[in-house]
């Protein structure tokens with residue numbers, strides 16, 4: 627296809643409220659030697675999109691503004707950098723895009739070759755776009771951080787959301803028994819995805835009814851995270867993606883130096899003190915893009931072992947509405963925007 631010079635994109639012009647992001651015409655980016663230019667057919671939404679817009683993550687990632695928002699996509703390769711080896715024009719790929727650039731809420735986007743994976747053969751673009759960020763987060767937390775093993779019992783808070791719907795199934799795939807928290811709006815879904823025990827967090831505190839678990843994966847933060855320390859047995863780990871970053875988040879996940887480590891050390895002090903009172907390890911994970919791990923998820927999806935739960939699909943023109951639905955915090959599975967065929 628002929629690649630146009632300009633495209634529609636959802637652009638953030640200043641940090642703050644929803645009115646600061648809008649659809650605009652911007653230049654189509656050009657791929658560097660190890661990058662792909664992808665015609666985006668669909669892009670998934672994640673809380674990081676509105677947190678970025680609000681400026682919540684500026685201490686970790688500061689973008690030169692204006693910047694095109696959006697962190698994951700599914701689409702078709704339309705151009706390859708000179709050193710790209712694994713992909714060709716016409717390939718259907720999905721990816722979590724590089725977090726230092728973003729850019730998935732656009733008609734065209736740049737994807738690092740190493741961050742891309744061939745799209746699952748059994749999925750359409752809209753469903754595939756829902757996978758990368760949440761799916762990789764769940765895999766990395768459960769397998770690489772919690773080292774979840776067959777027969778163990780895990781507590782996953784917020785099982786009905788974007789990350790939770792992947793985490794419940796991956797935990798079951800790893801052979802674990804799963805307890806989760808969900809409101810009555812999400813109960814049928816989390817049970818369908820394999821939750822053995824469901825605590826209605828609107829009626830009771832998970833820590834009042836669960837104990838002795840081998841690990842916890844927290845998707846909610848705050849009081850929900852603090853309860854997780856009481857739910858796991860001494861010596862177990864609690865991994866959060868929604869609580870307060872700790873020093874390892876800076877060094878291991880972000881590759882940053884002593885300045886950010888010290889900041890996170892101070893910010894997580896009371897949480898780490900609580901964890902040590904319970905004899906529990908606390909870790910805050912920042913997920914990373916990985917084409918290789920995304921291929922593993924694609925295999926699970928095509929093998930029928932991992933279902934992708936899509937809450938709703940909006941046309942790209944209504945991306946602001948889709949963001950508002952996500953920000954309201956009640957999505958069941960993932961929210962996606964789709965670009966019109968041209």
Ligand SMILES: NC(=O)c1ccc[n+]([C@@H]2O[C@H](COP(=O)([O-])OP(=O)(O)OC[C@H]3O[C@@H](n4cnc5c(N)ncnc54)[C@H](OP(=O)(O)O)[C@@H]3O)[C@@H](O)[C@H]2O)c1
Nearest residue numbers: 673784786787788789807809811867868911912913956957
């Ligand atoms: N650090 C990282 O690398 C990373 C990566 C991915 C995500 N995250 C973070 O992880 C968090 C979850 O992301 P997500 O995509 O799963 O969010 P999401 O899809 O917006 O989660 C929404 C779901 O959470 C449920 N929920 C709300 N409060 C709850 C509570 N107190 N207990 C149990 N469930 C509750 C809602 O159910 P009801 O409406 O029925 O209550 C809704 O179904 C976000 O803070 C996100 O920023 C971090």
